[in-house]
Amino acid sequence: MKFKGVGLGPNLDNVVVAVLTEQNCRSVDLTDELAGKLIICLGRVDPELTHKAMFLGIAGLVFGGIHYTDWKKLAASESSPTLLMLGRFGDEKPDQSITSQLLAMNKKTATLRKETNNSYELEINS
Amino acid sequence: MHSRTDISRWLTFPLDPITIEDWLGNREYFGLVGKQDELAKELEIAYQIEQLRSKKQSGGKDLPLEIALSGMEISGSFALGNMWIIAPVGRVNFGKKVAIEIEIKPDILGQKKLIPPGEIVYFSLEQDKKYNVKITCHEGLTIDKKSSIALEISNCRRLIIDTRGRPISFWPSSIQTKKNKLYKEALNEV
Numbered sequence: 342m343k344f345k346g347v348g349l350g351p352n353l354d355n356v357v358v359a360v361l362t363e364q365n366c367r368s369v370d371l372t373d374e375l376a377g378k379l380i381i382c383l384g385r386v387d388p389e390l391t392h393k394a395m396f397l398g399i400a401g402l403v404f405g406g407i408h409y410t411d412w413k414k415l416a417a418s419e420s421s422p423t424l425l426m427l428g429r430f431g432d433e434k435p436d437q438s439i440t441s442q443l444l445a446m447n448k449k450t451a452t453l454r455k456e457t458n459n460s461y462e463l464e465i466n467s
Numbered sequence: 468m469h470s471r472t473d474i475s476r477w478l479t480f481p482l483d484p485i486t487i488e489d490w491l492g493n494r495e496y497f498g499l500v501g502k503q504d505e506l507a508k509e510l511e512i513a514y515q516i517e518q519l520r521s522k523k524q525s526g527g528k529d530l531p532l533e534i535a536l537s538g539m540e541i542s543g544s545f546a547l548g549n550m551w552i553i554a555p556v557g558r559v560n561f562g563k564k565v566a567i568e569i570e571i572k573p574d575i576l577g578q579k580k581l582i583p584p585g586e587i588v589y590f591s592l593e594q595d596k597k598y599n600v601k602i603t604c605h606e607g608l609t610i611d612k613k614s615s616i617a618l619e620i621s622n623c624r625r626l627i628i629d630t631r632g633r634p635i636s637f638w639p640s641s642i643q644t645k646k647n648k649l650y651k652e653a654l655n656e657v
Contacts (some may be wrong), residue, residue: 342633346495347496368605408485408488409488409489409491409493410488412492422575429489429497429501430488430489430490430492430493431485431486431490431492431493432494449500459496463540
């Protein structure tokens, strides 16, 4: 199962997926147990959340949307986790069809690769 | 990418900076996608103007007048379709009362008309008539390097006068939005 979106950061190979929420993700939702995993939170994220993800050693964050102002801040940081936005700037969520598929991917493994420029592809092993 | 202030100075309504930045981000990363409502259409016009001004895109003959006039800063006195455009060169001072004086014969104005700086105004003409137009520039403005010109205009339905100067001078942002609405009416109501 493959998903395309706009991303940042290094490729990830065979990381464990942890589905967190389809709502906007809050930094308190991130805990030590999620270290090294690819987190799916299909709402909107902000720099505070990604900063905590970096602090905890989370491998990647898949999310619905982000404000472009915040995206610019993340793009300037090389140490944030790999990010994949499946919606658009300013969106709360991606398409419902994507949401339902991704929410069923808890504990599977995934590969996240840069395709061209800012375009990334997420492949989840079924 | 263009700044949100570059874009907002062409809009006819106030829009919050986050919405402008999100739209710009989507335009740059995804192109023209999503719902093309009135808001998106107006943002796209502003984007096209800035693309031309920053030379990221070159102009063409088929551009809408609103985009060509502001994006390419076309200046001088020239016919465009069934319109005649007058756009003087020089920096305008918004504190002054008169940028140009215009007289049209046969008389459609009642008397000599004074146009202040920073405006786009139009005069409707009858296409099958000939008009003699005399224009005198003030405050150092020039048209084709002259401070006054006399023209004979025919086959035109509209005479458009753009006194924003070249390079274009912008009003303070609170006034600019209201002016843009008037500019749009002048350029699009045919």
